[in-house]
Amino acid sequence: MSLDQFEGGEGAGSQAGHPMVIDAVEGDVPAATIAPAPLGHRLRRAGPAVLAFVLVIAAWEGLTRAFRVETFILPRPSLIIERFLATSDVIWSAGLNTFIEAAVGLVAGTTLGVIVAFATVRWVPVREGLMPFAVAANSVPIIAMAPIANGMFSLTSPVPKMVVAAVVVFFPVMINTARGLLEVDPDELELMRSYAASQREIMRRVRIPHSLPYFFSAMKVVAVLSIIAAIVAEYFGGSQDVLGQYILTKASLFVYADAWAGILVASLMGVALYGLVLVTERLVMPWHVSFRSAEAS
Amino acid sequence: MSDLVVEARNLAKVFGRGANQVEALRDISLRVAPGEFVSLIGPSGCGKSTLLRLIGDLTAPTSGSLTVNGKPARQARIDRDYGIVFQKSTLLDWRTVTKNVELPLEIMHIDQRSDRAAEMLDLVQLGDFGGHYPWQLSGGMQQRVAIARALAFRPSLLLMDEPFGALDEMTRELMQQELLRIWHETETTVVFVTHSIPEAVLLSDHVVVMSPRPGKISDIIETGLPHPRDEDTRESQQYYDKITEVREALRQERPA
Ligand SMILES: Nc1ncnc2c1ncn2[C@@H]1O[C@H](COP(=O)(O)OP(=O)(O)O)[C@@H](O)[C@H]1O
Ligand SMILES: [Mg+2]
Numbered sequence: 001m002s003l004d005q006f007e008g009g010e011g012a013g014s015q016a017g018h019p020m021v022i023d024a025v026e027g028d029v030p031a032a033t034i035a036p037a038p039l040g041h042r043l044r045r046a047g048p049a050v051l052a053f054v055l056v057i058a059a060w061e062g063l064t065r066a067f068r069v070e071t072f073i074l075p076r077p078s079l080i081i082e083r084f085l086a087t088s089d090v091i092w093s094a095g096l097n098t099f100i101e102a103a104v105g106l107v108a109g110t111t112l113g114v115i116v117a118f119a120t121v122r123w124v125p126v127r128e129g130l131m132p133f134a135v136a137a138n139s140v141p142i143i144a145m146a147p148i149a150n151g152m153f154s155l156t157s158p159v160p161k162m163v164v165a166a167v168v169v170f171f172p173v174m175i176n177t178a179r180g181l182l183e184v185d186p187d188e189l190e191l192m193r194s195y196a197a198s199q200r201e202i203m204r205r206v207r208i209p210h211s212l213p214y215f216f217s218a219m220k221v222v223a224v225l226s227i228i229a230a231i232v233a234e235y236f237g238g239s240q241d242v243l244g245q246y247i248l249t250k251a252s253l254f255v256y257a258d259a260w261a262g263i264l265v266a267s268l269m270g271v272a273l274y275g276l277v278l279v280t281e282r283l284v285m286p287w288h289v290s291f292r293s294a295e296a297s
Numbered sequence: 298m299s300d301l302v303v304e305a306r307n308l309a310k311v312f313g314r315g316a317n318q319v320e321a322l323r324d325i326s327l328r329v330a331p332g333e334f335v336s337l338i339g340p341s342g343c344g345k346s347t348l349l350r351l352i353g354d355l356t357a358p359t360s361g362s363l364t365v366n367g368k369p370a371r372q373a374r375i376d377r378d379y380g381i382v383f384q385k386s387t388l389l390d391w392r393t394v395t396k397n398v399e400l401p402l403e404i405m406h407i408d409q410r411s412d413r414a415a416e417m418l419d420l421v422q423l424g425d426f427g428g429h430y431p432w433q434l435s436g437g438m439q440q441r442v443a444i445a446r447a448l449a450f451r452p453s454l455l456l457m458d459e460p461f462g463a464l465d466e467m468t469r470e471l472m473q474q475e476l477l478r479i480w481h482e483t484e485t486t487v488v489f490v491t492h493s494i495p496e497a498v499l500l501s502d503h504v505v506v507m508s509p510r511p512g513k514i515s516d517i518i519e520t521g522l523p524h525p526r527d528e529d530t531r532e533s534q535q536y537y538d539k540i541t542e543v544r545e546a547l548r549q550e551r552p553a
Contacts, residue, residue, distance in 0.1 A: 187387045190355055196375045197404045205400065209391045287391045287430055 075257040084261040091246060095265040098230050098243040101158050102269070105165020106226040110219070112166070113173030120178045121207065131178065138171040146233040161233040161242075168229040169222040176218035180211025213288055216281040223273040231266060300367070302454055302486045303329035303352055308361035310347055320511035321347045325361070327505065327514065331453070334480060334487045336497035337505045338543065344512025345490040349458050352488060353381055366453060377405055379454035380447030384462045386439035388431035388446075394418065395427035398446045405450055417445035420479060437468040441475065448483060457489045461496070473499055477526055494547070498539045499526060506546040516546040 057077050063069070064076040071079065084091070116134075120127040145167070149160040184206055192202045234244025243262050250259040281288075308325040311318060322344045329335050337345045350356045351363060354374040365373035373379065380401075388397045398414040407413070418424050421441040431439055440460055447455060461469045473496060480487055491497050497504045498520055506516040520539050522530055530536055 185387065187383050187385055188389070191381065191383075191387050192404075193355060194353055194374065194379070194381045195401050195404045196377060201404050205404070206389070209389065212391075285391070287393075 072254060072256045075260055079257045080260045080264060083257040084264055087258060087261060091243070091262055091265050094241050094243045094246045094262070095269060097158065097239065097241055098161075098227070098234065098266070099269050101161040101233075101242070102165050102226040102230040102273075104158075104162045105230060106169050106223065106273070108162065109166035109169025109222070109226070110173050113170045113218075114177055114215070116170075116174045117177035117181055117211075121181045121203070127178075127182070131175075134171055134175055138175055142168050142171070143229055143232050146229075147236040149233065150236050150238060155237060156239045158239065158242075161230045161238070164233040165226045165229040168225050172218045172222050172225075173215070176214045177211050180214030181207045184210050212285050216277065216285070219277045219281075220274060223277050224270045227266060227270050227273065300331065301328050301364075302331050302333070302366060303327060303488065304362075304364045304367075305348075305351075306362045308348075308351065308363055309359050310344070310351060310356070311359045322351075323511040323513050325512075325514055329486060329488060331486055332484050333503065334489065334501050335503045335505060336489045336491055336501040337507060338491055338494065338497045339507030339512070339547070340509055341492065342512075343507045343509035345492075345507060346458050347512065348507075349456050349488060349490050352454075353379055353456050373454075377401075377450055378452055379456050380450065380452040381456045382440070382443045382447050382458070382460045384459040386431070386436075386443040388439055388442055390431060392431075393427065394423065394429050394431065394434070394442050397431065397442055398449050401446060401450045407450060413449055414445075417449045418442075420448070420482065421445045421475065435468075437464055437472055440464065440472065444476070444479065448479070448485065451483075453486060455485045455487045457487065459490050459492070462491070469496070474527070476500065481525065494540050494543050495531075495536075498522070498536060498543060499530065504539075504543050506543060508547075515549070518543055518546060 060074075061077050064074055069076075116126075116130070120131060143164070146160075146164050149164050152163075153160045181203075188206050188210075189202065192206060197205070230242075231244040231247070234242045235248055239245070240249075243266050247259045247262040247266075250256070250262065305325050305327040308322060308327075309320075310322040311320050313319055325348060327335075327348075337348060339345055347356065351358050352365060352370060354365075354370040363370050366376075366378050368376070368378075388394075389400065392400065395411065395414045395418070398417050399410040401407075402410040402413055415424070415427065418427055421444055423438060423441055423445065426434065426438065426442075431442065434442065443460070461472050464472060476487075477500060479485075487500075489497075489500060499522075501520055504518045504520060505514055506518065507513065508515045518539070522533070522535060522539065
């Protein structure tokens, strides 16, 4: 059969009176715009958060001055900034080394996690044998293995820190991505079957897009976890030119404002990685971002 | 060699085994001719969806024979002979309306996808909504996108499983009118599952009345209502008579 013969055949339809009414009846649904919210709008939405941040810092500064809080308890923000600027050479050099460890761990753990997640879809034994183990492993504080990992490699090597970060990153990425790939609506799979679609097509057009929100929600967590993992691993020894050792040394020498400056660097790196994930998410899943902004409005 | 679109003979379907065994369908024989609109009606659990899924080769029969377009159901599925619409629209959230309609075309490597999608969206009166995402549409509009998607690759058979079941009464009536118009324009054969008696009568050439435990066909009623069917049809005596006839057929099958 062919539709061609009906093109321009509008005249035949005696039902032509009704269709437009449908939209009127259903007009209660707002046709939200797909374009992202305008910049001014978004800045205004960020307003309360920025204000709260400024207020907290101001209160911190004011209270530590008013009550003459000792630096070893809590240094005032202005002093931390002062030390941050004064020691910037050293802390940024340490920060870079820590960042490299965290980033290598993040990339390696994510890559492995995604590969294993795909394997759980492809091979049932992997799914049934590995998933329960992975879920259990994910609820264990893996970071506790940091001192052991250090012993596996030469003491000054950055590799054990990367390994710890990778292991910490692996489980959430693998579990979340596997769930996103597997927990597809059965109706969607049935639809694909009705098209006689290959497993490859189903993976590409249904499973992978469905898994992206799961993947990115894991990435937002592990981006920061990778930096935490690298710093905690550094506390157990190794090269001195890293943030963990810098913070540890300054704290043991009672130079707390310097230690806090190190923590500030770690925080900035965490925020930067988190922001990178957010930007990537927006580029990869514009549909999902628009979904959320419409819900929020 | 018959030219029937669907021919089922002594079809049976049993789910599970042992104590959990459910006899969903027994001794189903059904013939659907090209261009026909056939409804399956019956109480919940009588096997309507199962029968539709057998025709679509989404599940396999336990015994009996079933051909679609003269081929085994499996071959018909592989040849993409039918499009299907479920109660849920099952649109992919991450695709725009146009991209959802293009989905089967991509999988089937059919060219001129955007032209086809535009044509289909015009057919379901959603020409202006191609760039929207599914969540921006109402339930009725989503279901029309699902119909456009099912027809996009021009299958000869359209399978529909309670497609308007989740819609309010007003929208439902408008959608029935739309479906009749689309059916006229495309000459597609339709097998339509519903549990609404007026809906079955208004839309169909034949209403297949089913009864449960085990699911079987108890009656096949020819409606014989003139085309095109519109508001006047809904108010005609013949329409009411047929509704009564189907209702009585359903009641007779109810266990005492
Ligand atoms: N996948 C399945 N596994 C086991 N039983 C099923 C399955 N699908 C349907 N059934 C059973 O088959 C019978 C008919 O179901 P169904 O075809 O969905 O009925 P209907 O669509 O008419 O409501 C019901 O008793 C149902 O519980
Ligand atoms: Mg059903």
